[in-house]
Amino acid sequence: MHASIIIKILGVLLMLFSALGSLPPILVSYIYDDGMAGVFVNTFLSVFITGLILWLLTARSKEDLGTKDGFLVVTLFWVVLGTAGSLPFLLSSATELSLTDAVFESMSGLTTTGATVISGLDDLPKSLLFYRQLLQWLGGMGIIVLAMALLPMLGIGGMQLYRAESPGPVKDYKLVPKLAETAKALWYIYLTLTVVCALAYWLVGMSLFDAVGHSFTTVAIGGFSTHDQSMGYFNNPAVDVVAIIFMFVAGINFALHFTAWQKREIKHYGADPEFRFYAFILASLAIVTVLVLYFSATYSGVFEATIKGVFQVVSIATTTGFVTADFSSWPLFLPYLLFYAAIIGACAGSTGGGMKVIRILLIFKQGFREVQRLIHPKAIIPIKLGRNPVPDRVIDSVWGFFAVYVMAFMVMLLALLATGLDIITAFSAVGACINNLGPGLAGVAETYGHLPNTAKWILCVAMLLGRLEVFTLLVLFTPMFWRR
Amino acid sequence: MKIIILGANQVGCSLAETLANEANDITLVDTDAEKLRELKDRIDIGTVTGEASHPDVLELAGGEDADMLIAVTESDETNMVACRVAYSLYQTPKKICRIRSSSYLVSDKLFGKHGIAVDVVISPELIISTYISRLLDLPGSLQVLDFADGKVQLVAVKAYYGGPLVGQEIRLLRQHMPSVDTRVAAIFRKDRPIMPKGSTVIEVDDEVFFVATQNNIRACMSELRRMDQPYKRIIIAGGGNIGMRLAEDIEDRYQVKIIERDLKRCTYLSEQLNKAIVLHGEASHRELLLDEYIEDTDVFLALTNDDEANIMSSLLAKRLGAKKVMTLINNTAYVDLVQGGEIDIAISPQQATIGSLLTHVRRGDVVKVHSLRRGAAEAMEAIAHGEQSSSKVVGRSIGDIDLPKGTTIGAIVRGDEVLIAHDDIVVETNDHVILFLVDKKRIPEVERLFQVGFSFF
Numbered sequence: 001m002h003a004s005i006i007i008k009i010l011g012v013l014l015m016l017f018s019a020l021g022s023l024p025p026i027l028v029s030y031i032y033d034d035g036m037a038g039v040f041v042n043t044f045l046s047v048f049i050t051g052l053i054l055w056l057l058t059a060r061s062k063e064d065l066g067t068k069d070g071f072l073v074v075t076l077f078w079v080v081l082g083t084a085g086s087l088p089f090l091l092s093s094a095t096e097l098s099l100t101d102a103v104f105e106s107m108s109g110l111t112t113t114g115a116t117v118i119s120g121l122d123d124l125p126k127s128l129l130f131y132r133q134l135l136q137w138l139g140g141m142g143i144i145v146l147a148m149a150l151l152p153m154l155g156i157g158g159m160q161l162y163r164a165e166s167p168g169p170v171k172d173y174k175l176v177p178k179l180a181e182t183a184k185a186l187w188y189i190y191l192t193l194t195v196v197c198a199l200a201y202w203l204v205g206m207s208l209f210d211a212v213g214h215s216f217t218t219v220a221i222g223g224f225s226t227h228d229q230s231m232g233y234f235n236n237p238a239v240d241v242v243a244i245i246f247m248f249v250a251g252i253n254f255a256l257h258f259t260a261w262q263k264r265e266i267k268h269y270g271a272d273p274e275f276r277f278y279a280f281i282l283a284s285l286a287i288v289t290v291l292v293l294y295f296s297a298t299y300s301g302v303f304e305a306t307i308k309g310v311f312q313v314v315s316i317a318t319t320t321g322f323v324t325a326d327f328s329s330w331p332l333f334l335p336y337l338l339f340y341a342a343i344i345g346a347c348a349g350s351t352g353g354g355m356k357v358i359r360i361l362l363i364f365k366q367g368f369r370e371v372q373r374l375i376h377p378k379a380i381i382p383i384k385l386g387r388n389p390v391p392d393r394v395i396d397s398v399w400g401f402f403a404v405y406v407m408a409f410m411v412m413l414l415a416l417l418a419t420g421l422d423i424i425t426a427f428s429a430v431g432a433c434i435n436n437l438g439p440g441l442a443g444v445a446e447t448y449g450h451l452p453n454t455a456k457w458i459l460c461v462a463m464l465l466g467r468l469e470v471f472t473l474l475v476l477f478t479p480m481f482w483r484r
Numbered sequence: 485m486k487i488i489i490l491g492a493n494q495v496g497c498s499l500a501e502t503l504a505n506e507a508n509d510i511t512l513v514d515t516d517a518e519k520l521r522e523l524k525d526r527i528d529i530g531t532v533t534g535e536a537s538h539p540d541v542l543e544l545a546g547g548e549d550a551d552m553l554i555a556v557t558e559s560d561e562t563n564m565v566a567c568r569v570a571y572s573l574y575q576t577p578k579k580i581c582r583i584r585s586s587s588y589l590v591s592d593k594l595f596g597k598h599g600i601a602v603d604v605v606i607s608p609e610l611i612i613s614t615y616i617s618r619l620l621d622l623p624g625s626l627q628v629l630d631f632a633d634g635k636v637q638l639v640a641v642k643a644y645y646g647g648p649l650v651g652q653e654i655r656l657l658r659q660h661m662p663s664v665d666t667r668v669a670a671i672f673r674k675d676r677p678i679m680p681k682g683s684t685v686i687e688v689d690d691e692v693f694f695v696a697t698q699n700n701i702r703a704c705m706s707e708l709r710r711m712d713q714p715y716k717r718i719i720i721a722g723g724g725n726i727g728m729r730l731a732e733d734i735e736d737r738y739q740v741k742i743i744e745r746d747l748k749r750c751t752y753l754s755e756q757l758n759k760a761i762v763l764h765g766e767a768s769h770r771e772l773l774l775d776e777y778i779e780d781t782d783v784f785l786a787l788t789n790d791d792e793a794n795i796m797s798s799l800l801a802k803r804l805g806a807k808k809v810m811t812l813i814n815n816t817a818y819v820d821l822v823q824g825g826e827i828d829i830a831i832s833p834q835q836a837t838i839g840s841l842l843t844h845v846r847r848g849d850v851v852k853v854h855s856l857r858r859g860a861a862e863a864m865e866a867i868a869h870g871e872q873s874s875s876k877v878v879g880r881s882i883g884d885i886d887l888p889k890g891t892t893i894g895a896i897v898r899g900d901e902v903l904i905a906h907d908d909i910v911v912e913t914n915d916h917v918i919l920f921l922v923d924k925k926r927i928p929e930v931e932r933l934f935q936v937g938f939s940f941f
Binding site: 372380 | 741747750751753754755758761762763764765772775776
């Protein structure tokens with residue numbers, strides 16, 4: 001453990017977060033004159049000064065980040081950030097949230113979950129609404145990745161951070177040989193997508209404030225909205241279509257976008273097995289959902305059933321969590337179907353949550369291999385993605401992930417049941433949080449506000465587990481990690 | 485012609501033997517002195533011991549005035565360096581290089597004058613796997629040879645009892661199939677060649693060579709035997725270079741299983757192949773074959789580099805019910821021994837490979853040579869050049885050309901048009917003429933026939 005370097009990095013990250021997270025809302029506050037400027041100035045100063053003190057204390061440290069330190073930095077950072085991010089909610093007189101609720105809201109934002117405890121969003125000050133959207137945007141690609149792009153000092157040992165932070169089963173994948181360049185490329189793509197998405201929203205009729213705010217949470221696959229009714233507020237099919245497109249794009253591995261950017265072509269998307277499987281899952285879910293909606297006459301007319309069905313499928317399956325309709329009251333198996341789709345989630349290397357499409361694909365292929373082995377006992381069958389064999393090591397890690405994920409799910413489910421929730425609420429709350437989805441079923445379909453405090457803290461852990469893909473957080477709880 | 489052959493392995497040796505018999509001046513280079521001494525005793529060649537790519541070794545081998553360098557050592561890199569050295573030091577006119585790894589075969593630029601300086605790249609594994617996949621695509625054929633980029637094929641078929649033409653005169657072929665144009669190039673009866681005439685009667689067990697365009701081949705074959713169903717299930721024993729190439733080539737068209745005994749190689753194969761099923765085990769293991777439904781297998785191919793293992797596993801597979809077995813046999817002495825018995829087709833790698841090398845050794849403008857019947861016969865595609873006054877073929881009708889004994893013209897390819905040979909067709913300049921020679925001794929005469937006369941100059 002190299003305490004001083006860990007504290008130093010933490011200090012730098014906090015200063016970065018204070019600037020990125022508080023300065024834009026101050027600006028928004030001045031524009032709309034909503035009286036929140038003071039709150040954000042206070043937040044900025046307290047977080048920045050904390051960061052500065054941490055940094056000054058350890059500025060002379062010349063230690064390098066060790067392999068294990070990466071996990072600690074990343075986890076600590078998310079915990080500290082979740083707490084620091086809750087300051088505006090606490091300080092603001094408009095919301096009057098308790099500490100638990102404020103941390104829950106902030107954590108839900110940063111982890112791009114999108115579960116909320118606040119109702120009456122439409123009446124909140126604009127700057128606070130903007131702050132919520134911004135939290136998700138910063139959390140989507142990750143401030144740590146941004147820091148790696150901006151701060152050369154993280155070059156040393158940065159790979160540890162990158163590995164602990166990046167989603168997907170293959171952790172060592174870099175777009176370009178240099179880590180800082182990789183991080184930059186990721187943020188450029190992220191920024192471009194956000195700008196284009198905001199423009200598109202604006203063009204189809206959102207106000208500029210809503211367009212920017214929703215572009216943040218669409219591209220981050222977050223799901224926060226500035227309205228209680230979420231996307232349903234706009235009641236505009238064109239908005240729905242724009243959202244569908246950008247949720248779909250943000251759910252794709254950014255490495256594919258990077259290649260598209262570099263080579264100015266798009267045919268490699270079709271060649272990528274994960275993308276194909278992702279598109280296949282979404283397409284089949286959409287077809288089933290629309291058919292059920294249509295034949296159960298939930299909506300009048302094909303058009304409404306299609307637009308509502310497809311929107312909800314893409315929103316839930318990519319783990320965004322926007323709603324245009326109360327899908328938890330949809331007929332037959334649809335609520336559960338969509339909910340299970342959220343467990344699969346988006347592609348590795350995207351901003352989405354869930355277990356990631358590629359893991360499911362690998363598990364599926366592994367299962368199929370067992371069937372083949374029964375037929376041909378002597379056959380040597382590799383697992384392949386496209387034409388490339390996947391090393392057994394990766395397959396093992398996928399199984400490990402799956403096992404730990406299921407166990408974590410079950411433990412938290414039992415804990416929630418212990419707080420007195422009913423089974424569907426507990427199940428869907430854990431699922432919605434660990435997959436960074438947001439809205440659940442039954443009691444948590446709209447807001448998490450009425451849950452007991454204990455449940456909220458458990459769900460905070462669930463969100464963090466999901467965002468850090470379980471292992472990064474879990475490794476800290478093993479005695480081996482702390483042994484020298 | 486003065487030829488240097490690098491590498492005294494199977495390809496190199498059989499090439500040296502064939503070429504030495506044709507009055508060429510051969511020098512064989514290898515690191516194995518013992519092996520070279522043995523060869524020198526047996527065939528009339530010169531030998532040099534040393535690293536094939538070293539300039540001093542090439543010098544000793546007579547690189548200075550060699551007409552051709554054939555680099556067929558086991559190492560791609562040695563072969564390429566040797567070609568480059570020969571070109572840089574001696575400007576050797578023709579350099580033939582054996583390349584195994586397909587990674588090298590991506591760009592023609594690599595082998596240009598400013599690159600490795602190779603005139604002809606040959607890959608024995610590729611040639612053999614193509615040869616086998618042709619056989620698989622045409623069930624019932626003993627040999628399928630392409631000419632003029634596949635426009636014309638020469639096919640060897642065994643005549644079976646029950647074929648409509650069996651027991652009939654060849655001239656009736658036209659009445660049987662008025663729309664199909666074909667020509668019987670040669671018939672081998674009890675391993676002796678018969679020059680086919682209109683009155684020749686095809687007998688059971690005759691090996692008939694006929695020439696036809698690709699789309700007419702099946703119709704012709706059905707005259708000589710009942711047609712086999714197209715093959716579907718194939719088991720390949722041996723996942724070496726040939727087995728892997730073949731599996732890659734055919735896995736999209738057939739259900740392929742490939743048996744390999746080395747676990748590491750199995751893993752590699754399974755990573756390279758996409759549809760074929762890779763099985764770890766011995767091809768001579770009865771239970772493994774039964775588990776994999778050998779009795780429903782259309783073709784069992786034994787392609788390891790061990791002749792005896794190939795033969796034994798083929799016999800076992802046949803006994804267990806494989807419909808056809810094809811066996812790779814290096815030792816030419818075995819080929820005659822096994823073919824036509826339990827083993828349906830014995831594939832001689834040397835023979836398949838040597839044709840493509842002979843193409844470059846032949847004088848005159850020869851674009852394709854296929855060696856047939858253990859090298860006793862040969863089929864070639866030559867281009868007729870010159871004017872009526874200077875050439876012995878151009879401007880004459882096929883009936884008038886003074887062909888050496890035992891030689892027939894099977895077809896002529898003029899541009900994109902295929903003309904099956906008839907006596908009244910007149911050969912024009914730049915025609916590709918496809919010839920069949922039952923007797924190799926006549927090759928120099930054929931070569932002379934296609935060389936433009938001196939009066940031309």
